[in-house]
Amino acid sequence: MEQAALAKLSAIIPQISAVPGLGHLPEAAVIAAHQQVPLTSIRYNPCKLNFSQPELPAVPWSSYGVYLTERPVFTLDPLFHAGAYYVQEASSMFVEHAFKNTVQRGEVPLRVLDLCAAPGGKSTLLASLLHEEDLLISNEVIQTRASVLAENLTRWGQMNTWVSNNDPKDFAKLPEYFDVMLIDAPCTGSGLWRKDADALDEWSRDHVKLCSERQKRILADALPALKQDGVLLYATCSYSAEENEMVCDWICENMGMESLKIPVETAWNITETVSEKHHAAGYRFYPWQLNGEGFFLAAFRKKEAAEQEEPARKQKKQQQKGGNPKAKDETQRWKAWLNNDFALIEKNEEWYGIHAAHKKDYELLQPLLRIKKTGTALGKIAGKDIIPDHELALSIHLSGDVKRVAADKETALLFLKKEEVLKDNPVKGWQLLTYEGLGLGWGKWLPNRMNNYFPKNWRIRMELR
Numbered sequence: 001m002e003q004a005a006l007a008k009l010s011a012i013i014p015q016i017s018a019v020p021g022l023g024h025l026p027e028a029a030v031i032a033a034h035q036q037v038p039l040t041s042i043r044y045n046p047c048k049l050n051f052s053q054p055e056l057p058a059v060p061w062s063s064y065g066v067y068l069t070e071r072p073v074f075t076l077d078p079l080f081h082a083g084a085y086y087v088q089e090a091s092s093m094f095v096e097h098a099f100k101n102t103v104q105r106g107e108v109p110l111r112v113l114d115l116c117a118a119p120g121g122k123s124t125l126l127a128s129l130l131h132e133e134d135l136l137i138s139n140e141v142i143q144t145r146a147s148v149l150a151e152n153l154t155r156w157g158q159m160n161t162w163v164s165n166n167d168p169k170d171f172a173k174l175p176e177y178f179d180v181m182l183i184d185a186p187c188t189g190s191g192l193w194r195k196d197a198d199a200l201d202e203w204s205r206d207h208v209k210l211c212s213e214r215q216k217r218i219l220a221d222a223l224p225a226l227k228q229d230g231v232l233l234y235a236t237c238s239y240s241a242e243e244n245e246m247v248c249d250w251i252c253e254n255m256g257m258e259s260l261k262i263p264v265e266t267a268w269n270i271t272e273t274v275s276e277k278h279h280a281a282g283y284r285f286y287p288w289q290l291n292g293e294g295f296f297l298a299a300f301r302k303k304e305a306a307e308q309e310e311p312a313r314k315q316k317k318q319q320q321k322g323g324n325p326k327a328k329d330e331t332q333r334w335k336a337w338l339n340n341d342f343a344l345i346e347k348n349e350e351w352y353g354i355h356a357a358h359k360k361d362y363e364l365l366q367p368l369l370r371i372k373k374t375g376t377a378l379g380k381i382a383g384k385d386i387i388p389d390h391e392l393a394l395s396i397h398l399s400g401d402v403k404r405v406a407a408d409k410e411t412a413l414l415f416l417k418k419e420e421v422l423k424d425n426p427v428k429g430w431q432l433l434t435y436e437g438l439g440l441g442w443g444k445w446l447p448n449r450m451n452n453y454f455p456k457n458w459r460i461r462m463e464l465r
Protein backbone atom coordinates (compact mmCIF):
# COMPACT_ATOMS: atom_id res chain seq x y z
CA MET A 1 0.00 0.00 0.00
CA GLU A 2 1.30 3.46 -0.87
CA GLN A 3 2.03 6.21 1.69
CA ALA A 4 -1.11 8.23 0.85
CA ALA A 5 -3.31 5.17 1.34
CA LEU A 6 -1.51 4.30 4.60
CA ALA A 7 -2.24 7.80 5.87
CA LYS A 8 -5.97 7.35 5.07
CA LEU A 9 -5.88 3.97 6.80
CA SER A 10 -4.31 5.55 9.90
CA ALA A 11 -7.13 8.06 10.05
CA ILE A 12 -9.82 5.39 9.71
CA ILE A 13 -8.53 2.78 12.20
CA PRO A 14 -9.64 4.67 15.35
CA GLN A 15 -13.11 5.13 13.83
CA ILE A 16 -13.67 1.40 13.33
CA SER A 17 -15.80 0.15 16.19
CA ALA A 18 -14.11 -1.74 19.03
CA VAL A 19 -14.48 -5.51 18.99
CA PRO A 20 -16.51 -6.77 21.98
CA GLY A 21 -14.08 -7.85 24.69
CA LEU A 22 -11.02 -7.01 22.57
CA GLY A 23 -11.01 -3.26 22.07
CA HIS A 24 -9.81 -1.32 19.03
CA LEU A 25 -7.67 -2.63 16.19
CA PRO A 26 -3.92 -2.35 17.02
CA GLU A 27 -2.88 0.52 14.76
CA ALA A 28 0.85 -0.23 14.45
CA ALA A 29 0.23 -3.88 13.58
CA VAL A 30 -2.51 -2.98 11.08
CA ILE A 31 -0.27 -0.45 9.31
CA ALA A 32 2.66 -2.89 9.23
CA ALA A 33 0.45 -5.61 7.66
CA HIS A 34 -0.79 -3.17 5.03
CA GLN A 35 2.79 -2.41 3.99
CA GLN A 36 3.16 -6.03 2.91
CA VAL A 37 2.04 -7.50 -0.40
CA PRO A 38 -0.86 -9.94 0.12
CA LEU A 39 -0.07 -13.58 -0.52
CA THR A 40 -1.60 -15.30 -3.53
CA SER A 41 -3.40 -18.53 -2.82
CA ILE A 42 -5.30 -21.02 -4.94
CA ARG A 43 -7.61 -23.91 -4.16
CA TYR A 44 -7.53 -27.07 -6.22
CA ASN A 45 -10.58 -28.68 -7.73
CA PRO A 46 -10.46 -32.20 -6.27
CA CYS A 47 -12.71 -33.48 -9.08
CA LYS A 48 -10.16 -32.40 -11.68
CA LEU A 49 -6.72 -32.51 -10.09
CA ASN A 50 -5.06 -34.74 -7.56
CA PHE A 51 -3.91 -32.63 -4.66
CA SER A 52 -0.24 -33.43 -4.94
CA GLN A 53 1.83 -30.31 -4.50
CA PRO A 54 3.46 -30.91 -1.12
CA GLU A 55 6.23 -28.47 -2.03
CA LEU A 56 3.77 -25.56 -1.73
CA PRO A 57 2.76 -24.43 1.79
CA ALA A 58 -0.80 -25.44 2.61
CA VAL A 59 -3.48 -23.03 3.83
CA PRO A 60 -3.79 -24.43 7.39
CA TRP A 61 -7.61 -24.63 7.59
CA SER A 62 -8.16 -25.97 4.07
CA SER A 63 -7.82 -29.39 2.42
CA TYR A 64 -7.11 -28.06 -1.07
CA GLY A 65 -5.67 -24.56 -0.60
CA VAL A 66 -2.00 -23.62 -1.08
CA TYR A 67 0.01 -20.39 -1.08
CA LEU A 68 1.97 -19.56 -4.23
CA THR A 69 5.43 -18.03 -4.05
CA GLU A 70 4.50 -15.42 -6.67
CA ARG A 71 1.41 -14.31 -8.60
CA PRO A 72 1.49 -15.76 -12.12
CA VAL A 73 -0.59 -14.45 -15.03
CA PHE A 74 -3.46 -16.89 -14.51
CA THR A 75 -4.98 -16.02 -17.90
CA LEU A 76 -1.95 -17.64 -19.53
CA ASP A 77 -2.37 -20.93 -17.67
CA PRO A 78 -4.65 -23.38 -19.56
CA LEU A 79 -5.27 -25.24 -16.27
CA PHE A 80 -6.99 -22.12 -14.93
CA HIS A 81 -9.37 -22.18 -17.92
CA ALA A 82 -9.93 -25.90 -17.41
CA GLY A 83 -11.20 -25.28 -13.85
CA ALA A 84 -8.35 -27.16 -12.21
CA TYR A 85 -8.16 -24.53 -9.46
CA TYR A 86 -9.75 -21.30 -8.24
CA VAL A 87 -7.75 -18.27 -7.17
CA GLN A 88 -9.10 -17.58 -3.70
CA GLU A 89 -7.99 -15.50 -0.78
CA ALA A 90 -6.87 -17.87 2.01
CA SER A 91 -9.05 -16.68 4.94
CA SER A 92 -12.23 -17.35 2.92
CA MET A 93 -11.26 -20.99 2.64
CA PHE A 94 -12.25 -21.30 6.32
CA VAL A 95 -15.78 -21.92 5.03
CA GLU A 96 -14.71 -25.54 4.50
CA HIS A 97 -13.72 -25.99 8.15
CA ALA A 98 -16.90 -24.24 9.31
CA PHE A 99 -19.07 -26.44 7.07
CA LYS A 100 -17.40 -29.67 8.18
CA ASN A 101 -17.76 -28.78 11.85
CA THR A 102 -21.37 -27.63 11.82
CA VAL A 103 -23.28 -29.50 9.10
CA GLN A 104 -24.46 -32.94 10.06
CA ARG A 105 -25.37 -35.30 7.28
CA GLY A 106 -28.45 -37.48 7.55
CA GLU A 107 -29.57 -39.99 4.98
CA VAL A 108 -31.22 -37.40 2.78
CA PRO A 109 -29.04 -35.40 0.36
CA LEU A 110 -28.31 -31.81 1.33
CA ARG A 111 -29.81 -28.75 -0.29
CA VAL A 112 -27.42 -25.83 0.04
CA LEU A 113 -27.98 -22.17 -0.82
CA ASP A 114 -25.10 -19.76 -1.36
CA LEU A 115 -27.14 -16.57 -1.40
CA CYS A 116 -24.59 -13.87 -2.30
CA ALA A 117 -22.35 -16.01 -4.43
CA ALA A 118 -20.62 -14.06 -7.23
CA PRO A 119 -17.93 -14.42 -8.40
CA GLY A 120 -18.07 -17.93 -6.94
CA GLY A 121 -15.10 -18.46 -4.62
CA LYS A 122 -17.15 -19.92 -1.81
CA SER A 123 -19.57 -21.69 -4.15
CA THR A 124 -16.76 -23.63 -5.83
CA LEU A 125 -15.50 -24.47 -2.35
CA LEU A 126 -18.94 -25.65 -1.17
CA ALA A 127 -19.30 -27.67 -4.38
CA SER A 128 -16.12 -29.56 -3.50
CA LEU A 129 -17.63 -30.55 -0.14
CA LEU A 130 -20.87 -31.93 -1.56
CA HIS A 131 -21.90 -35.41 -2.64
CA GLU A 132 -23.24 -35.91 -6.17
CA GLU A 133 -26.86 -36.12 -5.06
CA ASP A 134 -26.60 -32.94 -2.92
CA LEU A 135 -27.76 -29.76 -4.64
CA LEU A 136 -26.09 -26.34 -4.49
CA ILE A 137 -28.09 -23.31 -5.56
CA SER A 138 -25.59 -20.58 -6.09
CA ASN A 139 -27.41 -17.25 -6.25
CA GLU A 140 -26.41 -13.73 -7.22
CA VAL A 141 -28.77 -10.78 -7.39
CA ILE A 142 -26.78 -8.67 -9.90
CA GLN A 143 -27.28 -10.03 -13.39
CA THR A 144 -23.81 -9.34 -14.81
CA ARG A 145 -22.20 -10.85 -11.73
CA ALA A 146 -24.50 -13.88 -12.00
CA SER A 147 -23.04 -14.50 -15.48
CA VAL A 148 -19.50 -14.50 -14.08
CA LEU A 149 -20.68 -16.85 -11.35
CA ALA A 150 -22.17 -19.23 -13.92
CA GLU A 151 -18.90 -19.12 -15.86
CA ASN A 152 -16.84 -20.04 -12.80
CA LEU A 153 -19.18 -22.86 -11.79
CA THR A 154 -19.17 -24.12 -15.37
CA ARG A 155 -15.38 -24.40 -15.16
CA TRP A 156 -15.72 -26.25 -11.87
CA GLY A 157 -17.68 -28.86 -13.83
CA GLN A 158 -20.31 -30.28 -11.45
CA MET A 159 -23.86 -31.11 -12.47
CA ASN A 160 -25.21 -30.58 -8.94
CA THR A 161 -24.39 -26.85 -8.90
CA TRP A 162 -27.01 -24.54 -10.36
CA VAL A 163 -26.96 -20.77 -10.63
CA SER A 164 -29.89 -18.44 -9.98
CA ASN A 165 -30.23 -14.69 -10.38
CA ASN A 166 -32.68 -13.66 -7.68
CA ASP A 167 -33.26 -11.13 -4.96
CA PRO A 168 -33.00 -12.65 -1.45
CA LYS A 169 -36.72 -12.02 -0.88
CA ASP A 170 -37.57 -14.40 -3.75
CA PHE A 171 -36.44 -17.27 -1.52
CA ALA A 172 -39.42 -16.61 0.73
CA LYS A 173 -41.29 -18.75 -1.82
CA LEU A 174 -39.26 -21.73 -0.61
CA PRO A 175 -40.03 -22.02 3.09
CA GLU A 176 -37.79 -24.50 4.92
CA TYR A 177 -36.25 -25.80 1.74
CA PHE A 178 -32.51 -25.61 2.44
CA ASP A 179 -30.39 -27.57 4.91
CA VAL A 180 -27.48 -25.14 4.74
CA MET A 181 -27.28 -21.48 3.84
CA LEU A 182 -24.14 -19.43 3.30
CA ILE A 183 -24.68 -15.68 3.43
CA ASP A 184 -21.43 -14.00 2.48
CA ALA A 185 -22.98 -10.60 2.74
CA PRO A 186 -22.12 -7.42 0.84
CA CYS A 187 -20.13 -5.31 3.32
CA THR A 188 -17.78 -2.33 3.64
CA GLY A 189 -14.93 -4.64 2.63
CA SER A 190 -12.40 -3.20 5.09
CA GLY A 191 -10.72 -6.60 5.33
CA LEU A 192 -9.69 -6.36 1.69
CA TRP A 193 -8.06 -2.90 1.77
CA ARG A 194 -4.62 -4.44 1.30
CA LYS A 195 -5.77 -5.76 -2.07
CA ASP A 196 -7.91 -2.77 -3.02
CA ALA A 197 -6.72 0.50 -1.48
CA ASP A 198 -9.30 2.49 -3.52
CA ALA A 199 -12.00 1.02 -1.27
CA LEU A 200 -10.58 3.17 1.58
CA ASP A 201 -12.26 6.17 -0.05
CA GLU A 202 -15.68 4.56 0.26
CA TRP A 203 -15.39 3.89 3.99
CA SER A 204 -17.47 5.99 6.38
CA ARG A 205 -19.44 5.33 9.54
CA ASP A 206 -22.61 5.93 7.51
CA HIS A 207 -21.57 3.27 5.02
CA VAL A 208 -20.98 0.81 7.87
CA LYS A 209 -24.49 1.55 9.12
CA LEU A 210 -25.99 1.15 5.66
CA CYS A 211 -24.21 -2.20 5.16
CA SER A 212 -25.31 -3.43 8.56
CA GLU A 213 -28.95 -2.62 7.80
CA ARG A 214 -28.71 -4.31 4.40
CA GLN A 215 -27.13 -7.41 5.96
CA LYS A 216 -30.06 -7.74 8.38
CA ARG A 217 -32.56 -7.23 5.57
CA ILE A 218 -30.90 -9.95 3.47
CA LEU A 219 -30.89 -12.34 6.44
CA ALA A 220 -34.52 -11.62 7.27
CA ASP A 221 -35.54 -12.20 3.66
CA ALA A 222 -33.65 -15.45 3.20
CA LEU A 223 -33.76 -17.25 6.54
CA PRO A 224 -37.37 -18.49 6.24
CA ALA A 225 -36.01 -20.73 3.47
CA LEU A 226 -33.75 -22.53 5.96
CA LYS A 227 -35.08 -25.74 7.53
CA GLN A 228 -35.47 -26.20 11.23
CA ASP A 229 -32.06 -27.43 12.52
CA GLY A 230 -30.54 -26.10 9.30
CA VAL A 231 -27.16 -24.38 9.46
CA LEU A 232 -26.45 -20.74 8.57
CA LEU A 233 -22.89 -19.63 7.85
CA TYR A 234 -22.74 -15.83 7.96
CA ALA A 235 -19.60 -14.15 6.64
CA THR A 236 -18.22 -10.72 5.80
CA CYS A 237 -14.84 -9.26 4.92
CA SER A 238 -15.32 -6.31 7.27
CA TYR A 239 -13.64 -5.35 10.57
CA SER A 240 -16.68 -3.49 11.91
CA ALA A 241 -18.55 -5.00 14.84
CA GLU A 242 -21.76 -3.47 13.43
CA GLU A 243 -21.44 -5.83 10.44
CA ASN A 244 -20.23 -8.83 12.45
CA GLU A 245 -20.88 -9.45 16.16
CA MET A 246 -23.78 -6.98 16.30
CA VAL A 247 -25.45 -8.69 13.34
CA CYS A 248 -24.90 -12.02 15.15
CA ASP A 249 -26.77 -10.64 18.18
CA TRP A 250 -29.57 -9.49 15.89
CA ILE A 251 -29.74 -12.96 14.27
CA CYS A 252 -30.07 -14.65 17.70
CA GLU A 253 -32.63 -12.13 18.85
CA ASN A 254 -34.85 -11.99 15.78
CA MET A 255 -34.40 -15.05 13.62
CA GLY A 256 -34.85 -18.00 16.03
CA MET A 257 -31.22 -19.03 15.64
CA GLU A 258 -28.61 -20.27 18.11
CA SER A 259 -24.88 -19.77 17.79
CA LEU A 260 -22.60 -22.71 16.96
CA LYS A 261 -19.00 -22.89 18.07
CA ILE A 262 -16.36 -24.03 15.63
CA PRO A 263 -13.24 -25.71 17.06
CA VAL A 264 -10.09 -23.98 15.78
CA GLU A 265 -6.44 -24.77 16.34
CA THR A 266 -4.50 -22.23 18.40
CA ALA A 267 -1.65 -22.26 15.87
CA TRP A 268 -3.98 -20.82 13.21
CA ASN A 269 -4.08 -17.47 15.09
CA ILE A 270 -7.74 -16.93 14.34
CA THR A 271 -9.32 -14.48 16.80
CA GLU A 272 -12.42 -15.87 18.50
CA THR A 273 -15.00 -13.28 19.54
CA VAL A 274 -18.19 -13.39 21.55
CA SER A 275 -21.08 -11.05 20.85
CA GLU A 276 -22.18 -8.81 23.70
CA LYS A 277 -25.83 -9.77 24.21
CA HIS A 278 -26.21 -13.37 23.10
CA HIS A 279 -22.60 -14.56 23.37
CA ALA A 280 -22.61 -15.73 19.76
CA ALA A 281 -19.23 -17.10 18.67
CA GLY A 282 -17.44 -15.28 15.84
CA TYR A 283 -14.16 -16.00 14.05
CA ARG A 284 -12.04 -13.08 12.89
CA PHE A 285 -9.14 -13.30 10.48
CA TYR A 286 -6.60 -10.50 10.82
CA PRO A 287 -3.81 -10.10 8.23
CA TRP A 288 -1.44 -8.97 10.99
CA GLN A 289 -1.89 -12.35 12.72
CA LEU A 290 -2.12 -14.90 9.93
CA ASN A 291 -1.55 -15.43 6.20
CA GLY A 292 -4.84 -14.21 4.82
CA GLU A 293 -6.96 -11.08 4.44
CA GLY A 294 -9.56 -9.69 6.85
CA PHE A 295 -12.56 -12.01 7.19
CA PHE A 296 -15.33 -12.84 9.66
CA LEU A 297 -17.47 -15.94 9.97
CA ALA A 298 -20.12 -17.10 12.43
CA ALA A 299 -22.29 -20.23 12.38
CA PHE A 300 -25.85 -20.75 13.62
CA ARG A 301 -28.48 -23.47 13.85
CA LYS A 302 -32.14 -22.69 13.31
CA LYS A 303 -33.98 -23.53 16.48
CA GLU A 304 -37.54 -23.23 15.34
CA ALA A 305 -39.24 -22.51 12.09
CA ALA A 306 -41.60 -19.54 12.05
CA GLU A 307 -45.25 -20.10 11.18
CA GLN A 308 -45.15 -20.99 7.52
CA GLU A 309 -47.63 -21.08 4.75
CA GLU A 310 -48.10 -24.37 3.02
CA PRO A 311 -44.56 -25.26 1.85
CA ALA A 312 -44.08 -24.34 -1.74
CA ARG A 313 -42.87 -27.81 -2.55
CA LYS A 314 -46.38 -29.10 -1.81
CA GLN A 315 -47.78 -26.79 -4.42
CA LYS A 316 -49.54 -28.45 -7.23
CA LYS A 317 -46.87 -29.14 -9.79
CA GLN A 318 -46.89 -26.58 -12.50
CA GLN A 319 -46.99 -27.78 -16.02
CA GLN A 320 -43.45 -27.23 -17.29
CA LYS A 321 -43.04 -24.83 -20.13
CA GLY A 322 -40.98 -26.67 -22.72
CA GLY A 323 -41.66 -30.07 -21.11
CA ASN A 324 -40.90 -32.33 -24.01
CA PRO A 325 -42.50 -35.71 -24.67
CA LYS A 326 -39.53 -36.62 -26.88
CA ALA A 327 -37.13 -36.27 -23.96
CA LYS A 328 -37.21 -39.97 -23.21
CA ASP A 329 -36.03 -40.92 -26.69
CA GLU A 330 -33.30 -38.30 -26.76
CA THR A 331 -31.87 -39.59 -23.46
CA GLN A 332 -30.26 -42.43 -25.37
CA ARG A 333 -28.45 -40.00 -27.65
CA TRP A 334 -27.04 -37.96 -24.78
CA LYS A 335 -26.06 -41.07 -22.83
CA ALA A 336 -23.06 -41.49 -25.09
CA TRP A 337 -21.73 -38.14 -23.85
CA LEU A 338 -22.07 -38.60 -20.08
CA ASN A 339 -20.57 -40.96 -17.54
CA ASN A 340 -23.30 -40.62 -14.91
CA ASP A 341 -26.97 -41.25 -14.48
CA PHE A 342 -28.91 -38.11 -15.36
CA ALA A 343 -32.34 -36.73 -16.11
CA LEU A 344 -32.83 -34.84 -19.33
CA ILE A 345 -34.47 -31.43 -19.68
CA GLU A 346 -35.21 -29.48 -22.81
CA LYS A 347 -35.73 -25.71 -22.86
CA ASN A 348 -35.93 -23.80 -26.13
CA GLU A 349 -34.19 -26.59 -28.03
CA GLU A 350 -31.25 -26.60 -25.59
CA TRP A 351 -30.70 -29.80 -23.63
CA TYR A 352 -29.59 -30.01 -20.01
CA GLY A 353 -28.58 -32.89 -17.79
CA ILE A 354 -29.44 -32.81 -14.10
CA HIS A 355 -28.78 -35.44 -11.48
CA ALA A 356 -31.72 -37.86 -11.47
CA ALA A 357 -32.27 -37.05 -7.78
CA HIS A 358 -32.95 -33.39 -8.64
CA LYS A 359 -35.97 -33.80 -10.93
CA LYS A 360 -38.42 -32.70 -8.23
CA ASP A 361 -36.20 -29.77 -7.31
CA TYR A 362 -36.24 -28.69 -10.93
CA GLU A 363 -40.04 -28.87 -11.14
CA LEU A 364 -40.33 -26.75 -8.01
CA LEU A 365 -37.55 -24.24 -8.61
CA GLN A 366 -37.90 -23.62 -12.33
CA PRO A 367 -41.12 -21.55 -12.06
CA LEU A 368 -39.99 -19.75 -8.88
CA LEU A 369 -36.41 -18.71 -9.60
CA ARG A 370 -34.53 -17.20 -12.53
CA ILE A 371 -32.21 -20.12 -13.12
CA LYS A 372 -29.17 -19.26 -15.22
CA LYS A 373 -27.38 -22.57 -15.01
CA THR A 374 -29.40 -25.75 -14.72
CA GLY A 375 -27.21 -28.78 -14.06
CA THR A 376 -24.99 -29.17 -17.10
CA ALA A 377 -25.92 -27.69 -20.49
CA LEU A 378 -25.42 -30.53 -22.94
CA GLY A 379 -26.02 -28.83 -26.26
CA LYS A 380 -28.37 -28.86 -29.22
CA ILE A 381 -29.62 -31.57 -31.50
CA ALA A 382 -29.31 -30.62 -35.17
CA GLY A 383 -30.77 -33.47 -37.20
CA LYS A 384 -28.30 -36.34 -37.02
CA ASP A 385 -25.62 -34.14 -35.50
CA ILE A 386 -25.24 -32.98 -31.94
CA ILE A 387 -23.69 -29.61 -31.17
CA PRO A 388 -22.17 -30.08 -27.71
CA ASP A 389 -22.30 -27.15 -25.29
CA HIS A 390 -19.14 -25.66 -23.81
CA GLU A 391 -20.41 -26.65 -20.35
CA LEU A 392 -20.19 -30.27 -21.39
CA ALA A 393 -16.53 -29.83 -22.37
CA LEU A 394 -15.73 -28.70 -18.83
CA SER A 395 -17.97 -31.22 -17.11
CA ILE A 396 -16.47 -33.80 -14.77
CA HIS A 397 -19.30 -36.05 -16.00
CA LEU A 398 -18.18 -36.11 -19.65
CA SER A 399 -17.90 -39.67 -20.91
CA GLY A 400 -14.40 -41.10 -21.30
CA ASP A 401 -15.55 -42.43 -24.69
CA VAL A 402 -15.81 -38.96 -26.22
CA LYS A 403 -12.97 -38.38 -28.70
CA ARG A 404 -10.16 -36.22 -27.39
CA VAL A 405 -7.14 -34.52 -28.85
CA ALA A 406 -4.28 -33.51 -26.56
CA ALA A 407 -2.67 -30.09 -26.92
CA ASP A 408 0.63 -28.73 -25.61
CA LYS A 409 0.61 -25.42 -23.74
CA GLU A 410 1.24 -23.25 -26.80
CA THR A 411 -1.55 -24.92 -28.80
CA ALA A 412 -3.91 -24.82 -25.82
CA LEU A 413 -3.41 -21.05 -25.48
CA LEU A 414 -4.04 -20.50 -29.19
CA PHE A 415 -7.20 -22.57 -28.87
CA LEU A 416 -8.26 -20.41 -25.91
CA LYS A 417 -7.73 -17.36 -28.14
CA LYS A 418 -10.24 -19.03 -30.46
CA GLU A 419 -7.78 -19.71 -33.26
CA GLU A 420 -7.69 -22.69 -35.60
CA VAL A 421 -5.33 -25.31 -34.15
CA LEU A 422 -4.07 -28.81 -35.01
CA LYS A 423 -5.28 -28.45 -38.60
CA ASP A 424 -3.50 -31.65 -39.63
CA ASN A 425 -5.39 -33.74 -37.04
CA PRO A 426 -6.27 -36.91 -39.00
CA VAL A 427 -9.36 -37.61 -36.90
CA LYS A 428 -12.44 -35.72 -38.10
CA GLY A 429 -15.60 -34.62 -36.33
CA TRP A 430 -16.23 -33.34 -32.79
CA GLN A 431 -13.34 -33.68 -30.38
CA LEU A 432 -12.55 -32.34 -26.97
CA LEU A 433 -9.32 -30.41 -26.89
CA THR A 434 -7.47 -31.29 -23.69
CA TYR A 435 -4.50 -29.94 -21.80
CA GLU A 436 -2.83 -32.20 -19.25
CA GLY A 437 -5.87 -34.47 -19.50
CA LEU A 438 -8.46 -31.76 -18.76
CA GLY A 439 -11.06 -30.54 -21.26
CA LEU A 440 -10.76 -26.95 -22.53
CA GLY A 441 -13.44 -26.85 -25.22
CA TRP A 442 -14.79 -28.31 -28.42
CA GLY A 443 -13.36 -28.32 -31.90
CA LYS A 444 -14.88 -29.78 -35.02
CA TRP A 445 -12.36 -31.05 -37.53
CA LEU A 446 -13.44 -31.03 -41.18
CA PRO A 447 -11.39 -32.31 -44.16
CA ASN A 448 -9.70 -28.96 -44.76
CA ARG A 449 -10.28 -26.85 -41.68
CA MET A 450 -10.94 -26.85 -37.96
CA ASN A 451 -13.85 -24.99 -36.36
CA ASN A 452 -13.03 -23.74 -32.89
CA TYR A 453 -16.16 -23.74 -30.68
CA PHE A 454 -14.57 -22.01 -27.69
CA PRO A 455 -17.11 -19.34 -26.59
CA LYS A 456 -16.25 -15.98 -28.13
CA ASN A 457 -16.85 -13.99 -24.95
CA TRP A 458 -14.60 -16.30 -22.90
CA ARG A 459 -11.61 -16.13 -25.22
CA ILE A 460 -8.18 -14.84 -24.12
CA ARG A 461 -7.85 -11.28 -25.36
CA MET A 462 -4.32 -10.52 -24.19
CA GLU A 463 -1.18 -11.12 -26.22
CA LEU A 464 0.49 -14.47 -25.64
CA ARG A 465 4.07 -14.07 -24.54
Ligand SMILES: C[S@@+](CC[C@H](N)C(=O)[O-])C[C@H]1O[C@@H](n2cnc3c(N)ncnc32)[C@H](O)[C@@H]1O
Binds near residue numbers: 167214
Ligand atom coordinates in the same frame (compact mmCIF):
# COMPACT_ATOMS: atom_id res chain seq x y z
C1 LIG B 1 -18.89 -10.55 -0.58
S1 LIG B 1 -19.57 -10.64 -2.15
C2 LIG B 1 -19.72 -12.37 -2.41
C3 LIG B 1 -18.45 -13.09 -2.70
C4 LIG B 1 -18.68 -14.54 -3.00
N1 LIG B 1 -19.40 -15.21 -1.94
C5 LIG B 1 -17.40 -15.30 -3.27
O1 LIG B 1 -16.91 -16.00 -2.38
O2 LIG B 1 -16.90 -15.23 -4.40
C6 LIG B 1 -21.23 -10.18 -1.88
C7 LIG B 1 -22.17 -10.37 -3.04
O3 LIG B 1 -23.46 -9.90 -2.65
C8 LIG B 1 -24.09 -9.27 -3.75
N2 LIG B 1 -25.09 -8.29 -3.28
C9 LIG B 1 -25.03 -6.95 -3.30
N3 LIG B 1 -26.16 -6.42 -2.81
C10 LIG B 1 -26.95 -7.44 -2.48
C11 LIG B 1 -28.27 -7.53 -1.94
N4 LIG B 1 -28.97 -6.45 -1.62
N5 LIG B 1 -28.78 -8.76 -1.75
C12 LIG B 1 -28.08 -9.86 -2.04
N6 LIG B 1 -26.83 -9.84 -2.55
C13 LIG B 1 -26.27 -8.65 -2.76
C14 LIG B 1 -22.94 -8.62 -4.50
O4 LIG B 1 -23.28 -8.42 -5.84
C15 LIG B 1 -21.80 -9.61 -4.30
O5 LIG B 1 -21.71 -10.48 -5.39
